[in-house]
Amino acid sequence: MNYEAVIGLEVHVQIKTNSKVFTRVAAGYGQPENTLTDPVVLALPGTLPVMNKAALDAIIKAGLLLGCEIAPVCKWDRKNYFYPDSPKNYQISQYDQPMCLGGSVEIELPGPARNVMGEHKRIPLTRIHLEEDVGKLNHFATESLVDYNRAGTPLMEIVSDPTMHSAEEAFAYLTSLRATMIYGGISDCDMEKGQLRCDANISIRPVGETKLGTKVELKNLNSISFVRDGIAHEIKRQLAVLERGGTLVQETRDYDGQTGTSQSLRSKEMAHDYRYFPDPDLMPVKVDEGWKDKLRAECPELSFPKQRRFAEAYALPYTLTSVLVWDKALADYFEEAVKLAGSGKAQAVGNWVVNDLLRELGTSHRALSDSKISPAHLAALVQLVDSGTVLTNAAKEIFVEMFATGETPGVIADRRGLRATATDAGELEQWCRDSIAANAKAVVEFKAGKDSAINAFKGPVMKAAKGKADPKLVDATLRRLLAAMG
Amino acid sequence: MAAELFFKSIAELGALLDTKTVSSAELTQAVIARTKAVEGRVKAFNSFDEADALAQASASDARRAAGQARGPLEGIPVGLKDVISVAGQPLTASSKMLANFVSPYDATVTTKLKGAGAVIWGRLNCDEFAMGSSTENSAFGPTANPWDLSRVPGGSSGGSSAALAAGETIAALGSDTGGSIRQPAALCGVVGLKPTYGLVSRYGLIAFASSLDQIGPFARTVEDAAIMLGAIAGHDPLDSTSFKADIPDYRAEVKRRQGPWRLGIPKEYFGAGLDPEVNAAVERAIAFYRAQGCEIKEVSLPHTQYCLDTYYIIATAEASSNLARYDGIRYGHRSKDAKDAVDIYFKSRAEGFGAEVKRRIILGTYVLSSGYYDAFYLRAQKVRTLIRQDFLNAYREVDALLTPTSPVPAFKLGEKSDPLALYLCDIYTIGVNLAGLPALSVPCGFTTGGLPIGLQLIGQPFAEANLLAMARAYEQAHDWHRQHPSL
Known part of the structure; x- marks a missing residue:
């Protein structure tokens, strides 16, 4: 029998705010244990939450970027459960009225070759809601310690519809979602820092069947590659169970990316009753059209629309657009340099950026923001080559020196005697x-x-x-x- | 004269302090001495810090000497119910769970009182986590009623009312979730005010039921209550449920505003279970207001019969969640026998909480459970809306409602061992909390046995100034507030 996999992803994205979601203490990563705390974070007796508006702004922006319907009122609920990483033993979350409903993530599947564009499609979203992150447990031989630095960090839960059918789709979905969040300035999405975390719900069913099969939740997928590998592994595991005549059980499994294996964490019988109810400490917040319009005006062009525009407006090949648009700063850098060099020079600028600039940044382990070559200097170099003042080989040398010194190409060409008219x-x-x-x-x-x-x-x-x-x-x-x- | 300092009002003491007839240090010393003399019998305090109070008093005297006195509360000792946080002082909620907890921060009301120059004095006993109507649920033992030491002072803020009646403080703060300020005020013969929900910040108040809790003052006179309210009211950015309202000068308004007022008598509040002596005292108060030219009108609050059920669903649901944080992990009681995290939860909470607290956590957990939420919690919220609407309908015709505060005067310690019998003590007070309204209790006489009786005035939202003015009109014509228990 032929089977198809059905995959839905639950992605948690930490929102990049200065302070935590319900108190003024700073949010951050990598600080000494329990230093990003205050009486509210530690849930000391008598403390109360006060909403950080910046977190609400961010989730509304995320919703606008993904085409979601934005709830007219931000309503808060308590999710009650006992766990030592949760200081209040309830999490402030959104239950029946999530901030964002619907929407979708545009993805690109792998093309037939690396330099050929693959198929694009949209993965529909179920909902996005806002909640607070929990602390971190550190287990030792005879005791466990809790670090509450992470507790209270604003966190979005982004739930996709169960409409993906392969590990590659899930990989493309996460890649695109991550880029969108970074583009919007909503999160840095560094998975190593836990800023983006992913759980996958996976089931398989005979092709043609419309009912969903038995769902397995895969946890601890802590890199985008592990998400892909973990899902591929789980699909194979489920097929193998069915092919030997076994039955699948609804359970949560833990995937180990290092060994490529998974093991059962718990089965359905241990499901929680979270006793959700509206949080009486927080008043609902009305989100009017003016508020949304203001945020809509701050929403940047996303990577795929940008890629289509680059291809059309600058006549750039896929090999260049596919690299340029993934980093918004890089795309902005490119456009700035083209503006200065002249739109006819887009391909030359693109080549310099994609081939030379990225190479130099890579070998020197520097970020674009640390590059000494300004868009204006790059534009000047392109013009020197175009006018025949500097020949291509000489220009390559000049570029390397520009990267090292930050000087203009003219100064370097003169000092090094690299002008063609010599x-x-x-x-x-x-x-x-x-x-x-x-x-x-x-x-x-x-x-x-x-x-x-x-x-x-x-x-x-x-x-x-x-x-x-x-x-x-x-x-x-x-x-x-x-x-x-x- | 000096021996009786501790029975004077804030207003009287203010005059003595202003004229340098007495210093805050002398006043505080007198209150400490009085406390030491009677506390063994009253047991109103969970703890007090003499040295800290005297240091605050000296600082106050220094401010006054430098011409920097901060207003009517400058140098006045004010006791705080042990659910209100004071930095560096114990905060126990009268529970074994927090027996050794010291709070590192000030509640907003504490900050405000300090800012007003008050001397923060002592941690006052109460029912554990403010759950009760007699202060018998304290893990540290009950407080006695100063008028009759064999009787309860009311609750849950019984330590606050008893300390004030006994001269162990000049004023006090309590918290009122279903009557916990007004009922003990009535039973101890002092003034107690529960402000409109949102008028006073709850930041730093140990939460029992978040949507019902309000901090409010205990005072000897209505004018003192107005002074105290003026000090603690106002919007607080640390409490999302605090209201952005203009705060009038309550003390001035109380003296300025004169009747007559239109007063409603809710017929549902004068039925079975009402003690005849209490009824008679309230009837005399009604007669007084009528004689003053007030229009007295019978009104109906038809959903009154559902108040108790509604209250015990909403309050316990919120409490079950609010008290989840007391788990023995970060602070508070941790069982010595616990072997792992789950064991810490079970054993610490089993050992740390008293019977009434456990009863309410269990009830609250039940009503929020999957499959029961709609039938209980959601339905109770709908009924709550109807109860509030009852009051708002009545306010189309009247300015305030007049009722007994408590159906009975102070009862014997241990007399009401059935929880339901105790819950019935709150039948005239809980509707006010469900509706979020302001209400106060003012002394309106004594039983033949010498027990104080309280008159409750229930006002329109944020109409505290009116309410206090009405109460003062009554108080000025009577001398109940000038009587003190002999201890």
Whole structure:
């Protein structure tokens, strides 16, 4: 029998705010244990939550970016359960009225080849709600310690409809969702820091069946690759169970990305009754059209629409657009440089950014924000090449030095003597004559009609010119001299 | 004269302090001495810190000497119910669970009282986590009624009312979730005010039922209550449920505003279970207001019969969640026998909470459970809306309602061992909390046995100034508030 997998993802994204979601203490990562706490975070007797408006702004923005319907009122509920990482033993969350309903994430599936665009589709969302993050438990041999630094960090839970059918789709979904959150300035989505966490609900069913199969929840998928690998592994595991004639049980499984194996954490029988009820400490907050309009105005163009625009407006190939748009800062850098260099130079600018700038950033382990090459300097370099003032090989050298020093390309070209005009025509003609005289065999071949034989003369000329000769001029001079030889 | 300082009002003491007839240090010393003399019998305090109080008093005297006195509460000792946080002082909620807990921060009302120059004095006993009507549910033992030491002072803020009646403080704060300020005020013969929900910040008040809890003052006179309310009222950015209202000068308004008022007598509040002596005292108060030219009108609050059920569903539901944080993990009682995290929860809570608290947590957990939520909690919220509407309907015709505060005067310690019998003590007070309204209790006489009786005035939302003015009109014509228990 043929089976298909059905996958839904629950993604938790920490919102990047200065302070926590219900108190003024700073939110952050990597601080000494229990330093990002105050009486509210620790749930000391008598403390009360007060909503951080920046967190609400962020989830509304996320909802707008993903095309969700935004709830007219932000309502808070208590989710009651006992666990040491939850200081109040209830989590302030949103139950029956999530902030965002519907919406979708546009994804791109892998293309037939790396440099060919793959199929695009939209994965519908069920809901997005806002809640507070919990603390972190650290287990030791005989005791466990709790760090409440993370507790109270604003957290979005983004739930997709169960409409994905492969590990690749899930991978593409997470990649795109992550880019959207980063684009919107909503989260940095660093999975190592727990800023993005993913649980996957996976079931399989015979092809053609419309009812969902028995669902398994996969937890601890702590990188995007592990999400893909974990889902692929789980689909295989479920197929194997059914193929041996076994039955699947509804359970939660823990995936170990290092070993590529999973084990059962708990089964359905241990499901909680969270006793949700509206939090009486927090008043509902009305979200009017003016508020939404203000946030809508702050929403950036997302990566896929940007990619389509780059392809159309700048006539850029997929190989360039697919790299340029994933990082909003890089795309902005590119557009700024094109604006200064002239729109006809988009491809040249794109090549510099994608090939040279990213290479230099990569080898020096620097971020774009630390690059010493401003868009204006890059535009200037492109113009120097375009006008023939600097030749391509020289430009590559100049670029490396610009990256190291932050100087303008003109200054570097002058100091290093890399301007193409350093060579006079008389000198070049003499070098060409010398080269032809030194290679009688190539002359015979060229005369016999082998056009490529002309290349044999170019090396010595370029060597004599120390690389500063214009290849077009060298070619033209050689052809003229060879033709004159009769 | 000096021996009786502790029975004077804030207003009287203010004059003595202003004229330097007495210093805050002397006043505080007198209150401490009085407390030491009678506390063994009254047991109103869970703890007090003499040195801290005297240091605050000296600081107050220094401010006054420097011409920096902060107003009518400057140098006045004020006791706080042991559910209101004071930085560096114990905060026990009269529970074994928090027996050794010291709060690191000030409640907003504490900050405000300190800012007003008051001397924060002592941690006053109450029912455990403010759950009760007699202060017998305290893990540290009951408080006695100063008028009859064999009787209860009321509750849950019984320590506050008893300390004030006994001269162990000049004023006090309590909290009122279903009558916990007004009923003990009535039973101890002092003034107690429960403000409109949202008028006073709850930040730093140990939560029992968040949507019902309000902090309010206990005072010897209505004017003192107005002074205290003026000090603690106002919007607080740390409490989302606190209201952005203009705070009038209550003390001035109380003196300025004169009747006559239109007063409603809710017929449902004068039925079975009402003690005849209490009824008679309230009838005399009604007659007084009528004689003053007030229009007296019978009104109906038809959903009154559902108040108790509604209250015990909403209050316990919220309490079950609010008290979840007392788990022995971060602070508070942790069982010595616990072996793992789950064991810490079970054993610490089993050992740390008293019977009434456990009863309410269990009830509250039940009504929120899957499958019961709609039938209990959601339905109770709907009935709550109807109860509030009853009051608002009545306010189309009258300015305030006049009722007994408690159906009975102070009862014997241990007399009401059945929880339901105790719950019935609150039948005239809980509707006010469900409706979020302001109400106060003012002394209106004594039983033949010498037990105080309280008159309740229930006002329109944020109409505290009116309510206090009405109560003062009555108080000015009577001398109940000038009588003190002999201890």
